[in-house]
Amino acid sequence: MTSAAPGATSAAPDEPAFRRLLRATEVDTRMIGMIVALLLIWFGFNVYTQIQSGEGLFLTPRNLWNLSVQTSSIAIMGTGMVLIIVMRHIDLSVGSIIGFVSTIIGVAQVRILPAYLGLDNPSIWILAILIALVVGAAIGALHGSLVAYLGIPAFIVTLGAQLFWRGAAWWVTTGQTIAPLDGRFSLLGGGPHGSIGATWSWVLALLACVGIVASLYAGRQRRARFRFPQRPMWAEYLIAVVGCLIVLGATMIVNAYPWPERVAASWAEANHITVPEGGLFISTGWAIPVLIALAIGFAMTFLARRTRFGRYVYAIGGNPEAAELAGINTKRITVLVFALMGTLAAIAACIDSARLDSATNVLGQLDELYTIAAAVIGGTSLAGGVGTIYGALIGALVIQSLQSGMILLGFDSAFQQMVVGVVLVGAVGLDTFYRRRTAKG
Amino acid sequence: MDAEVRTPLVEMKDISIAFGGVKAVDHAYIDLYPGEVVGLLGHNGAGKTCLIKILSGAYKRDSGQIFISGQEVTINNPRDAKNYGIETVYQALALADNVDAASNLYLGRELLTRWGTLDDSSMEAEARKVMGRLNPNFRRFKEPVIALSGGQRQSVAIARAIHFNAKILIMDEPTAALGPAETAQVGELVKQLKAEGIGIFLISHDIHDVFDLADRVTVMKNGQIVGSGRVTDMTKDEVLGMIILGKCPPGAIPGPGAMQG
Numbered sequence: 001m002t003s004a005a006p007g008a009t010s011a012a013p014d015e016p017a018f019r020r021l022l023r024a025t026e027v028d029t030r031m032i033g034m035i036v037a038l039l040l041i042w043f044g045f046n047v048y049t050q051i052q053s054g055e056g057l058f059l060t061p062r063n064l065w066n067l068s069v070q071t072s073s074i075a076i077m078g079t080g081m082v083l084i085i086v087m088r089h090i091d092l093s094v095g096s097i098i099g100f101v102s103t104i105i106g107v108a109q110v111r112i113l114p115a116y117l118g119l120d121n122p123s124i125w126i127l128a129i130l131i132a133l134v135v136g137a138a139i140g141a142l143h144g145s146l147v148a149y150l151g152i153p154a155f156i157v158t159l160g161a162q163l164f165w166r167g168a169a170w171w172v173t174t175g176q177t178i179a180p181l182d183g184r185f186s187l188l189g190g191g192p193h194g195s196i197g198a199t200w201s202w203v204l205a206l207l208a209c210v211g212i213v214a215s216l217y218a219g220r221q222r223r224a225r226f227r228f229p230q231r232p233m234w235a236e237y238l239i240a241v242v243g244c245l246i247v248l249g250a251t252m253i254v255n256a257y258p259w260p261e262r263v264a265a266s267w268a269e270a271n272h273i274t275v276p277e278g279g280l281f282i283s284t285g286w287a288i289p290v291l292i293a294l295a296i297g298f299a300m301t302f303l304a305r306r307t308r309f310g311r312y313v314y315a316i317g318g319n320p321e322a323a324e325l326a327g328i329n330t331k332r333i334t335v336l337v338f339a340l341m342g343t344l345a346a347i348a349a350c351i352d353s354a355r356l357d358s359a360t361n362v363l364g365q366l367d368e369l370y371t372i373a374a375a376v377i378g379g380t381s382l383a384g385g386v387g388t389i390y391g392a393l394i395g396a397l398v399i400q401s402l403q404s405g406m407i408l409l410g411f412d413s414a415f416q417q418m419v420v421g422v423v424l425v426g427a428v429g430l431d432t433f434y435r436r437r438t439a440k441g
Numbered sequence: 442m443d444a445e446v447r448t449p450l451v452e453m454k455d456i457s458i459a460f461g462g463v464k465a466v467d468h469a470y471i472d473l474y475p476g477e478v479v480g481l482l483g484h485n486g487a488g489k490t491c492l493i494k495i496l497s498g499a500y501k502r503d504s505g506q507i508f509i510s511g512q513e514v515t516i517n518n519p520r521d522a523k524n525y526g527i528e529t530v531y532q533a534l535a536l537a538d539n540v541d542a543a544s545n546l547y548l549g550r551e552l553l554t555r556w557g558t559l560d561d562s563s564m565e566a567e568a569r570k571v572m573g574r575l576n577p578n579f580r581r582f583k584e585p586v587i588a589l590s591g592g593q594r595q596s597v598a599i600a601r602a603i604h605f606n607a608k609i610l611i612m613d614e615p616t617a618a619l620g621p622a623e624t625a626q627v628g629e630l631v632k633q634l635k636a637e638g639i640g641i642f643l644i645s646h647d648i649h650d651v652f653d654l655a656d657r658v659t660v661m662k663n664g665q666i667v668g669s670g671r672v673t674d675m676t677k678d679e680v681l682g683m684i685i686l687g688k689c690p691p692g693a694i695p696g697p698g699a700m701q702g
Contacts, residue, residue: 226566306558308551311540315548318539318585325499325535326549327520385539 024235030379030434034394038401045405057408061257065284068254069190069355071400072293073098073348074367078374078392079300080344083310083337085375086317088384089147089154091338093161094345094371097139098364099169101349105132106178106359109185125185132346139165140342144335154338162368169361179358189355190287192259198283204291205251209244216240255283289351293393296344301389313337317385373420374399377427381435399423448511450475450640451527451609456495456505465491467664468505468697473609473640478631480655480672481644482684488664489644493611496642497529498522509609520549526608530598530615538587542579543568545586546601571600575630592623599627603634610634613644628654648680662687665698 022029045058057063077094084091109128117124139161146157180186187194196204216236223230231239258264264280273280304310312333316323324330348367353359376382377398378391402423406416449472458466466488473479481489494500496507498519507514509525516522522529529535536545543565552560552567565582572579576596586594595615602610612631616624631641631654645651651658652672659669660683667683670693679690689695 222562226562228562228565302558308553308559311544311548311551311559314540315537315544318537319535322535322537323548325497325519325529325531326537327518327523328549385537 021235021238024232025239026231026235027239028388030431031388031390031394034378034391034398038394038398041398041401041405045401045408048405049408052409058405061253063404063408065254065257065287067397067400067404068290069287070404071396072190072287072289073351074370074374074400075293075393075396076296076348076351077341077344077367077371078378078396079297079389080337080341081371081375082378082380082387082389082392083300083304083313084154084341085372085380085382086384086387087313087334087337088317088320089334089337090372090382091143091154091158091341092368092372093139093143093158093165094341094348095364095367095369096162096165096169097136097342097345098349098352098367099361100139100165100172101132101136101346102353102359102363103169103172103178103361104135105129105185105350105353106181107172108132109182110178110359120182122184125182128182128185129188129350132350133343136342136344136346136349137339138342140345141335141339143342144338147338148331148334166361166365173359173361175361177358177360179356181353181357181359185350186354186357188288188292188351189353189357190289191355192263192282192284194289194354195254195284195287196291197285198255199285201251201255201283201285204286205247208247212243212247213240251286254286257284258282259284289355292347292351296347297389297393304389309333309336314385319385370396370399370420373424377424379431381431447474449473449508450477450510451496452508452511453492453496454506454508456492456502456507458491458495458500458503464664466495466502469661469664469666470696471642471659471666471669473642475608475640476635476638477657478635478641478643478655480651480658481642481661482648482651482658482680483646483661483667484684485646487646487661489661490613491664492661493529493613493642493644496522496609497527497611499529523549523605526606527611528602528605528607528609529611529613530595530602531613536586536594536598539585541584542572542582542586542589542597545597546571546604548601550605567604568600571604572596575600576626592619592626595619595623595627599630603639607639609640609642611642611644614646614650615643616645616650624650646684648677648684652677652680660684662698666696667698667700668693668695670694 022032042058046056049055049057081091081094105128108131109124113124113127114121143154143157143161146152147154216239220230220236259267259280259282261279264282265275267282268275268280304313312323312328312330315326315328316330316333320330349364352363356363374395375387375392376395378388378393378395380387380391399420402420403416406419411419451471451473453469453471456466456469457464469488469492471479471481471492481493483489491500495502496516498516498521501517507516509527514521514525516525537548543561546568547564552563554560568582572582576593579593579596581589581593586597589597599612599615616627619627631643635641643651643655655672657669657671658675658680660667660680662684667687668689670690674692675690679692682688682690683693687698687700689699
């Protein structure tokens with residue numbers, strides 16, 4: 001790719017077709033690599049289960065739907081971890097923040113808020129979430145301040161914080177698990193009721209398709225206004241078609257997953273509907289936590305690419321001294337990035353505890369490592385300055401796919417950990433090798 | 442001609458700064474008039490970069506006063522300096538390697554759209570304009586600046602300094618990373634900016650870089666001022682003597698760092 005002159009989207013005639021495709025569509029080669037790896041994992045597990053049990057268990061609507069829900073919390077935190085690592089820091093405390101915030105959520109909505117607002121007050125779940133977000137942001141801001149103003153390395157601050165908040169989580173409930181949580185709050189965790197059903201899923205999918213086309217059009221207009229080189233038209237159409245197909249295909253899959261029979265039956269009974277012959281088919285559709293994760297993915301991409309804050313994060317990661325000399329308040333940005341990470345961990349805590357319908361101090365153990373792994377597998381460089389939000393989302397999906405597949409195959413958890421460890425080191429090794437080669441050109 | 446009766450653009454008086462007991466700058470002083478180029482010379486470690494970093498806000502002085510156009514000012518950080526129209530091209534270039542030329546050009550002063558988001562298209566368009574003036578061969582707007590050559594990086598750094606209506610430009614070893622053609626280009630640029638009435642500090646340890654471009658030179662040694670004078674009143678050899686020995690020639694006004702006797 002080094003031979004490609006910038007802005008020159010017109011291809012040399014003797015260029016191989018695939019490279020020309022990449023250049024014309026301006027798609028990141030690393031992203032293609034990650035998607036290929038993801039598909040290999042998916043089809044590999046599917047074939048394996050087919051051999052083992054006679055039917056492919058991985059690529060089923062049920063498994064893919066579950067995979068999407070399981071991925072959401074790591075994906076949400078991964079987007080924040082990218083910015084942390086881009087700024088040459090690390091956050092080892094996110095798993096413990098989940099545990100601590102989770103117990104706070106539990107105590108707030110089961111013990112404290114009902115005492116003032118009455119049991120089952122509809123504002124309880126909203127207040128609980130707000131409390132969680134404020135606590136998460138405050139914890140993050142505290143870590144960031146220690147890093148920025150006292151100059152303690154982030155590794156040490158967050159390592160200490162990992163121990164501290166895990167212990168604090170125990171103190172909040174003296175180790176008790178709080179369950180069940182508020183019924184409305186539990187919808188955040190997904191499940192049949194925490195999903196939006198077939199109709200709304202299609203509505204969202206169509207809106208997303210309109211959004212893809214509109215943003216491509218707007219991009220073209222903007223380039224035309226400044227007379228920048230354009231992508232060839234065929235490339236624009238290709239991107240639009242592929243993007244829409246992915247959105248519609250994924251929606252078809254989540255809609256093909258029905259409510260479990262028992263849930264559907266009890267719903268039918270409650271609504272006085274007779275269950276027809278052969279069972280009731282109610283589409284689950286997109287799960288709420290997945291939609292939250294996607295929305296956060298978009299918001300964080302926007303933050304990273306289109307705002308001053310994002311630009312400063314990358315500039316500081318690229319050359320902290322230069323950023324400081326350019327007049328950027330690097331300390332403030334550091335505090336903000338950690339506060340953002342804390343907030344995202346709090347959102348993940350809401351989703352995780354809603355999914356379990358309980359709040360417990362051990363929630364989120366080892367999540368910091370999976371989050372870092374998601375960011376790093378997604379192409380974030382630990383040397384700083386380099387990393388993308390979508391990379392972290394795909395990275396989270398890769399990690400979760402591996403785990404989910406190994407569970408389907410009945411691997412024991414010790415072996416799962418070993419595999420994830422090997423994959424992490426392998427992915428970074430490959431990446432380093434790739435970077436060194438492209439640097440040599 | 443009669444610059445001395447006008448108010449200097451910059452006047453730094455009695456500036457000192459120490460790092461852990463080492464007096465990097467010891468009661469130094471320097472001034473600069475509009476449309477003038479002042480060369481600041483000295484060996485590596487003579488304190489010239491340090492003195493100038495106090496002006497650009499990278500370091501905070503221990504003592505001394507800074508006047509901009511006759512007004513005493515406080516410069517605590519690079520933002521303060523920029524507010525007074527002081528722009529710096531640093532020796533180490535001070536570019537964020539991982540972002541492109543336009544982003545570096547506007548780093549810390551981004552153009553925003555109506556909605557408060559980054560206006561990358563406008564920034565790139567402006568970058569194309571300003572780079573077109575400085576370095577017409579520059580085409581690589583989309584790449585991180587790490588991919589650029591030394592000269593290209595230097596032109597990005599200079600573009601950043603002059604794009605924001607600088608009144609005072611500080612250039613720290615501006616040609617250290619450059620080939621002869623690019624060095625000549627920087628020389629042309631200095632003359633052009635001087636003609637626009639910008640005051641320029643040119644810092645170098647190499648006398649040849651400075652002598653042809655500067656109106657006056659000030660020489661530092663061991664953190665102290667050896668002396669200063671007009672280049673027309675001195676020869677290159679005399680200036681070399683100031684740099685190496687601290688010997689002040691008759692054409693220059695001696696400072697506290699001048700060799701006694």
